[in-house]
Amino acid sequence: MPQNHQIAVEFRDVTFSRNHRPLVSHLNFSIFQGEALVLLGRSGSGKTTTMKLINRLLTPTEGEVLFDGVPTTQWDEIKLRRKIGYVIQEIGLFPHFTVERNVGLVPALEGWKPKQIKMRVYELLRLVGLEPEQFAGRYPNELSGGQRQRVGVARALAADPPVLLMDEPFGALDPITRLEIQQEFRRLQQELGKTVVFVTHDIQEAFVLASRIGLMYGGELVVLGTKDEFMRSLHPESLAFLQCLRSLQDNL
Numbered sequence: 206m207p208q209n210h211q212i213a214v215e216f217r218d219v220t221f222s223r224n225h226r227p228l229v230s231h232l233n234f235s236i237f238q239g240e241a242l243v244l245l246g247r248s249g250s251g252k253t254t255t256m257k258l259i260n261r262l263l264t265p266t267e268g269e270v271l272f273d274g275v276p277t278t279q280w281d282e283i284k285l286r287r288k289i290g291y292v293i294q295e296i297g298l299f300p301h302f303t304v305e306r307n308v309g310l311v312p313a314l315e316g317w318k319p320k321q322i323k324m325r326v327y328e329l330l331r332l333v334g335l336e337p338e339q340f341a342g343r344y345p346n347e348l349s350g351g352q353r354q355r356v357g358v359a360r361a362l363a364a365d366p367p368v369l370l371m372d373e374p375f376g377a378l379d380p381i382t383r384l385e386i387q388q389e390f391r392r393l394q395q396e397l398g399k400t401v402v403f404v405t406h407d408i409q410e411a412f413v414l415a416s417r418i419g420l421m422y423g424g425e426l427v428v429l430g431t432k433d434e435f436m437r438s439l440h441p442e443s444l445a446f447l448q449c450l451r452s453l454q455d456n457l
């Protein structure tokens with residue numbers, strides 16, 4: 206599909222090893238601007254490692270990762286991270302900061318004026334479905350899990366980074382809240398035109414969010430394509446994931 210789209214991130218024959226053992230091997234793929242690429246795979250398949258190679262929490266042992274056409278190793282680390290929002294499940298918000306201060310963190314670091322920060326924070330809270338008057342002054346422990354993840358998304362969006370990395374951000378939520386936030390996030394992503402790389406082991410979640418699915422298995426990207434292409438894939442690992450979906454439906 207997006208042959209003629211601009212490339213946001215490109216993996217060129219990337220291998221990352223620890224103690225001479227490759228955790229991911231020979232990754233070759235591009236992420237296009239504005240797409241939602243879901244990296245799907247069972248636990249330990251190399252999804253988080255792949256993600257960390259994008260924002261340079263890790264650097265390739267072999268090959269290179271290009272961000273906006275420039276290898277991550279040549280980027281100024283701070284500048285690179287400012288272009289990439291990061292949402293994860295656990296290490297989240299600062300517990301001793303209010304919601305307002307958590308969301309306004311990066312703009313404050315970038316030297317925005319207090320008034321501007323406040324306007325931006327309120328705008329973002331509304332965007333993720335939290336009424337600012339009600340939530341801006343609360344602390345993270347005064348929020349439900351779903352509300353905390355919304356704040357996490359708002360914080361990642363605060364300085365308007367073109368790319369968002371999301372590593373199983375909704376994993377800990379109850380299934381109803383989870384579906385709600387998935388659907389809202391999909392809408393938000395399309396509306397804002399962000400490039401999103403989303404990691405999950407949940408095929409149902411992959412189908413809600415993805416414009417393309419990349420399937421990881423044993424540190425390799427074994428399938429990459431649209432949902433239709435994924436459905437037609439005959440790779441044993443895609444068949445195993447599709448079987449999970451079917452057995453769910455069969456039990457209804």
Ligand SMILES: Nc1ncnc2c1ncn2[C@@H]1O[C@H](COP(=O)(O)OP(=O)(O)O)[C@@H](O)[C@H]1O
Nearest residue numbers: 223228246247248249250251252253254255421
């Ligand atoms: N710091 C590390 N040192 C050594 N091995 C690691 C390290 N981090 C992850 N691994 C291993 O690398 C593989 C891929 O891990 P990871 O990318 O976290 O997988 P996923 O996110 O798909 O669950 C796993 O086998 C994991 O045990």
Ligand SMILES: [Mg+2]
Nearest residue numbers: 252253254372
């Ligand atoms: Mg992981």
